[in-house]
Amino acid sequence: MLSYIAKRLLLAIPTLLLVAVAVFLLIRLIPGDPAQVMLGEGADAASLAALHHDMGLDHPLPVQFAAWFGHALSGDLGHSIVTGEPVASMILQRFQLTAIIVLVAVLLATLIAVVAGLVAAWRRDSIIDLAVVGSASIVLAVPSFWLGLVLLLVFGLKFGWLPVVGYVPFSESAAQAALFLILPIVTLTLTQSGVLTRMMRASSIDVLRQEYITHARAKGLAERVVLSRHVFPNAFAPTLTLVGLSLGHLLGGIAVLETVFTLPGLGRLMVDSILARDYPVVQGCLLFTAFVYVVVNLLIDICYPLLDPRVTTQ
Amino acid sequence: MTGPAIHRLPLNAILGTALVGLLVAAILIGLFWMPYGPIAIDLDHPLAPPSWAHWFGTDQFGRDVLSRAMLGARISTSIALGTVVVAISTGTCVGLITGFLRGWTDRLLMAASDAILAFPGILLALALIAVLGSSRSSIILALSIAYLPSVARVVRSAVLSIREREYIEASRVAGDGTIYIVLRHVLPNALPPVVVLATSLFGWVVLAESALSFLGVGVPPPAPSWGNMLSDARPYMEAANWLSIVPGFCIMGTVLGVNLLGDALRDWLDPRGET
Numbered sequence: 001m002l003s004y005i006a007k008r009l010l011l012a013i014p015t016l017l018l019v020a021v022a023v024f025l026l027i028r029l030i031p032g033d034p035a036q037v038m039l040g041e042g043a044d045a046a047s048l049a050a051l052h053h054d055m056g057l058d059h060p061l062p063v064q065f066a067a068w069f070g071h072a073l074s075g076d077l078g079h080s081i082v083t084g085e086p087v088a089s090m091i092l093q094r095f096q097l098t099a100i101i102v103l104v105a106v107l108l109a110t111l112i113a114v115v116a117g118l119v120a121a122w123r124r125d126s127i128i129d130l131a132v133v134g135s136a137s138i139v140l141a142v143p144s145f146w147l148g149l150v151l152l153l154v155f156g157l158k159f160g161w162l163p164v165v166g167y168v169p170f171s172e173s174a175a176q177a178a179l180f181l182i183l184p185i186v187t188l189t190l191t192q193s194g195v196l197t198r199m200m201r202a203s204s205i206d207v208l209r210q211e212y213i214t215h216a217r218a219k220g221l222a223e224r225v226v227l228s229r230h231v232f233p234n235a236f237a238p239t240l241t242l243v244g245l246s247l248g249h250l251l252g253g254i255a256v257l258e259t260v261f262t263l264p265g266l267g268r269l270m271v272d273s274i275l276a277r278d279y280p281v282v283q284g285c286l287l288f289t290a291f292v293y294v295v296v297n298l299l300i301d302i303c304y305p306l307l308d309p310r311v312t313t314q
Numbered sequence: 315m316t317g318p319a320i321h322r323l324p325l326n327a328i329l330g331t332a333l334v335g336l337l338v339a340a341i342l343i344g345l346f347w348m349p350y351g352p353i354a355i356d357l358d359h360p361l362a363p364p365s366w367a368h369w370f371g372t373d374q375f376g377r378d379v380l381s382r383a384m385l386g387a388r389i390s391t392s393i394a395l396g397t398v399v400v401a402i403s404t405g406t407c408v409g410l411i412t413g414f415l416r417g418w419t420d421r422l423l424m425a426a427s428d429a430i431l432a433f434p435g436i437l438l439a440l441a442l443i444a445v446l447g448s449s450r451s452s453i454i455l456a457l458s459i460a461y462l463p464s465v466a467r468v469v470r471s472a473v474l475s476i477r478e479r480e481y482i483e484a485s486r487v488a489g490d491g492t493i494y495i496v497l498r499h500v501l502p503n504a505l506p507p508v509v510v511l512a513t514s515l516f517g518w519v520v521l522a523e524s525a526l527s528f529l530g531v532g533v534p535p536p537a538p539s540w541g542n543m544l545s546d547a548r549p550y551m552e553a554a555n556w557l558s559i560v561p562g563f564c565i566m567g568t569v570l571g572v573n574l575l576g577d578a579l580r581d582w583l584d585p586r587g588e589t
Contacts, residue, residue, distance in 0.1 A: 152551075293433075
């Protein structure tokens with residue numbers, strides 16, 4: 001078990017290094033002087049020279065990378081060109097909101113997927129199965145931002161039950177903040193549940209075919225027990241992997257939803273800074289989201305043997 | 315144990331063919347005829363609701379929504395097809411090389427694909443487009459880079475199991491070269507999962523392109539794509555809801571149709587497996 005964890009940790013290091021190289025090189029892909037690119041058109045000569053020195057542009061690329069990566073490791077991601085704020089604190093501030101939405105939505109979507117997928121597999125080819133597969137397929141085909149817009153139109157504008165624009169931070173009023181988050185969370189839960197339900201259903205069907213299920217039924221176990229004790233633990237592992245993949249991706253991927261619901265999250269920060277050509281922020285966000293993705297999937301990999309002890313022996 | 319076999323009807327094949335047929339028809343008809351010019355401005359009739367003159371109404375500049383949706387179908391589909399072709403062909407090459415050769419090439423290329431996969435696809439594409447500039451070809455390039463690793467992984471895992479089969483051993487014993495074996499025996503056997511993946515990929519790209527256009531870095535206006543039509547429709551959500559409903563259903567119908575066809579294809583290629 002320990003060697004398994006150690007191996008997973010070691011495998012994550014080259015990935016993180018390559019991620020950092022990619023983020024570093026992205027800015028160099030833009031034609032022109034990187035310092036000029038970072039500071040924008042209207043930069044004065046003094047700050048340009050200062051940044052030249054900071055970025056070590058007179059040194060060879062590997063040295064520049066080492067300096068930049070060293071700063072990043074110590075939590076210094078540079079300063080925003082637009083506001084002058086430190087990038088790291090901007091990211092952490094925006095990250096909370098996005099993390100709450102993503103965590104709650106993925107948790108709810110997983111619950112829906114496990115129940116719906118298990119039942120659909122158990123009653124395969126029945127009306128219930130058809131309904132589950134059908135709604136999962138539809139949900140998979142709906143653009144999340146469009147679903148968000150439609151929900152806003154119905155519950156925000158038509159019925160007036162929920163606020164339409166803006167956001168109140170949790171620190172000011174938790175109840176108000178929760179009201180603003182209902183629609184984004186519902187939208188994300190719905191769009192995520194499609195793919196997770198399909199995965200859960202497919203792996204449950206596979207498990208239901210196994211001989212130990214026939215054996216469990218032959219023992220006279222109630223169907224409820226067969227499903228919860230034998231099918232669920234075995235069928236859940238692939239779904240959990242998918243949960244990990246979507247958790248990491250959604251941190252940046254919900255940028256579109258944050259745009260629809262005008263929420264100041266991490267994805268929105270990234271989109272705004274791309275549009276404003278605020279490259280230090282872009283770099284910081286990319287590095288941060290990729291880092292979270294690798295860490296989340298590392299954690300899931302480490303939890304995996306708890307579900308399926310065979311993994312460690314491979 | 316199982317109820318009536320409703321699902322056994324090739325429902326997904328029928329529905330999928332119907333939806334994709336509708337898309338293809340809209341594109342083909344649009345090549346020769348559209349009710350109005352899709353970028354023709356008519357300031358006398360802005361935000362006109364659906365009527366006999368304008369089946370799907372008009373937008374804030376009086377442009378006919380049906381004509382724009384038809385041209386949008388052509389543009390969105392050509393971007394999706396382009397991305398699928400680029401991502402599938404390069405991804406298959408990478409998957410074949412890494413899966414069959416193993417060793418350091420495999421480790422290096424797989425580490426690189428892990429690194430790409432660590433970025434949220436949409437944001438990676440967004441950053442690349444910001445660097446490359448906003449155009450249809452840079453959207454295709456950016457989305458191809460974002461989706462290439464998934465293709466390479468699927469091909470690689472198929473190749474890993476194929477290379478252990480007896481017929482590969484037999485071909486090697488018979489004195490065939492590596493390139494011949496890969497092209498003649500490995501590639502054809504690795505193709506079925508790739509074909510199924512291509513259909514899902516098409517759906518993902520349609521959604522991703524619409525999201526990029528919605529964020530304002532997709533297809534540059536005045537050319538319509540379903541995504542930028544939705545983006546334009548946002549201020550008129552309440553006053554002119556047909557502006558948001560039409561492109562939304564276009565995207566949904568297209569992705570649903572292609573996904574259903576993909577499901578039917580998978581059942582047909584691999585009747586036993588569900589995964």
